[in-house]
Amino acid sequence: MKLKSKIVLSMGMVFMLFSVAIGVALTGMQSNKNRFEHLLDQDLALAQATNNLYAHGLQMGQALRNIVMDSTNQAAYKNLEASAAEFKASSQTALALAAANPAELKILEEVVALREQQVPLQAKVVSLASTDQAAAIAVISQEETPVWRNIRTRLMDFNKAKSVEVEQTKAEMSAFSERMLTITLVLVLVALVAASAIVYWLVRHIMKQLGGEPAYAVEIARAISGGDFSRSVTVEKGDTSSLLFSINAMRENLTGTIGDIRHATETIATASSQIAAGNLDLSSRTEEQASSLEETASSMEELTSTVKQNAENARQANQLVVSTADVAVKGGKVVSQVVDTMASIKDSSRKISDIIGVIDGIAFQTNILALNAAVEAARAGEQGRGFAVVAAEVRNLAQRSAGAAKEIKSLIEDSVGKVDAGGKLVDEAGKTMDEIVTSVKRVTDIMSEIAAASQEQSAGIEQVNQAIGQMDDVTQQNAALVEEAAAASESLQDQAGKLAEAVSVFKLESGSYRSQVERPALGSRAAAMPKSTSRAAPARAIASPKKLAAAGGGNEEWEEF
Numbered sequence: 001m002k003l004k005s006k007i008v009l010s011m012g013m014v015f016m017l018f019s020v021a022i023g024v025a026l027t028g029m030q031s032n033k034n035r036f037e038h039l040l041d042q043d044l045a046l047a048q049a050t051n052n053l054y055a056h057g058l059q060m061g062q063a064l065r066n067i068v069m070d071s072t073n074q075a076a077y078k079n080l081e082a083s084a085a086e087f088k089a090s091s092q093t094a095l096a097l098a099a100a101n102p103a104e105l106k107i108l109e110e111v112v113a114l115r116e117q118q119v120p121l122q123a124k125v126v127s128l129a130s131t132d133q134a135a136a137i138a139v140i141s142q143e144e145t146p147v148w149r150n151i152r153t154r155l156m157d158f159n160k161a162k163s164v165e166v167e168q169t170k171a172e173m174s175a176f177s178e179r180m181l182t183i184t185l186v187l188v189l190v191a192l193v194a195a196s197a198i199v200y201w202l203v204r205h206i207m208k209q210l211g212g213e214p215a216y217a218v219e220i221a222r223a224i225s226g227g228d229f230s231r232s233v234t235v236e237k238g239d240t241s242s243l244l245f246s247i248n249a250m251r252e253n254l255t256g257t258i259g260d261i262r263h264a265t266e267t268i269a270t271a272s273s274q275i276a277a278g279n280l281d282l283s284s285r286t287e288e289q290a291s292s293l294e295e296t297a298s299s300m301e302e303l304t305s306t307v308k309q310n311a312e313n314a315r316q317a318n319q320l321v322v323s324t325a326d327v328a329v330k331g332g333k334v335v336s337q338v339v340d341t342m343a344s345i346k347d348s349s350r351k352i353s354d355i356i357g358v359i360d361g362i363a364f365q366t367n368i369l370a371l372n373a374a375v376e377a378a379r380a381g382e383q384g385r386g387f388a389v390v391a392a393e394v395r396n397l398a399q400r401s402a403g404a405a406k407e408i409k410s411l412i413e414d415s416v417g418k419v420d421a422g423g424k425l426v427d428e429a430g431k432t433m434d435e436i437v438t439s440v441k442r443v444t445d446i447m448s449e450i451a452a453a454s455q456e457q458s459a460g461i462e463q464v465n466q467a468i469g470q471m472d473d474v475t476q477q478n479a480a481l482v483e484e485a486a487a488a489s490e491s492l493q494d495q496a497g498k499l500a501e502a503v504s505v506f507k508l509e510s511g512s513y514r515s516q517v518e519r520p521a522l523g524s525r526a527a528a529m530p531k532s533t534s535r536a537a538p539a540r541a542i543a544s545p546k547k548l549a550a551a552g553g554g555n556e557e558w559e560e561f
Helices: 003-069 074-097 102-129 133-210 214-225 243-503
Strands: none
Touching: 003 074, 003 102, 003 133, 074 102, 102 133, 214 243
């Protein structure tokens, strides 16, 4: 948790404790106020009303006696009427105030009932006072006075009980006030103790985080910010997490770091001179390598031209072979068609031979039928002579048809034999053409592979040639970069010296440290560097060494290369 959060939380707890104490006090005061208002508005008002009833009852008795003593006393009549009216008003007020208390209400209702009995008796006394004083006195003493005594007894008992109740309420309110005062004081005391404990804990926690007085921590921080690391920091035993402990650890780490930087600056100065000498040697070797790469590039260009010519020849041969293959394929298709045609002719010849065989069979059967007809005609004698002549002619025709069919069959068989021989020759020609087509396809594939391989070789050699050209360019650029590195090494020496001077402002435990870094002088780079070999057509101009800006602007400025 952050320190700010802890402080806010602590103050919040103190505020909460005081708020509780104030809340309890206000609650008690409000409760006591409510009870006091009830005492004034209810109990004391009811007691005042009953006291008024008692007083007006006495005034009515006195006025009634004055009337009996002097029936012409008009003031007595007025006092009687006024007291009776006031008694009635006070009784109504008392009944309203006692409505919430059944016991008190019952007593007051009895008083009102007795008053209703007293009213006609008082009227009777008033009527007798002017005519018969003795009778009026008798009514007062025997009838009216006993009723008043009952009223008075109830009112006095009621007032006495009410007085006791009021005093008890006062005592309870006083005790409650004292009790609330005690509770409030205790809560305030607890809040003060808790606030003191919280403040003590907070101060102790802050001091523990600081590790000492804030002024001492500020003094140490100012000394470190001024570059004075020689001043030791006093830290309490066992302290491993305070601000002063962290400041002391930072001081020790910075002391070691700055010492390492001082040592490193001297090492950098020495190493930079060695780097400069090595860069001169590297520049010479780089120039030699650039010359060799240039010669290699020329040879690769010639090889590339030769391979390209071979690839072109292979491509043309491949095109001729492809054309030959197309012609062979077409010849094979024609031979296949001839084979198919010969097969059709052979099938047709066989069908004709079969038809002639059928014709021969028909002629043979016709001959037999004609022979049978001649035999039947001979049996018929003279009547069958004409039929015999016809049968003889039919037999001759059948014999000639059979002879012609045999001749045609022999010719057809001879033709079928020749067609078979021609078909075999055509089959052999077709097979030969297939072999030719297959061979031409193989030659085509081989020539395609040769052309593709030649093209790949040409592309590969072209890439090698480009790579060698790029290597040549990179080598030339490396030569320029070596010159830049030599210049950077010299600038690095200057920067190392200035860095040592900048670091020397810090005071370490061993005292102030100022070291003059030795700056070995470099020879003229122009004399030591070999002359660059010129190229006929360099792909990229050699970048001139970048001039490094002089580091003279201040200790905090640094060079980049």
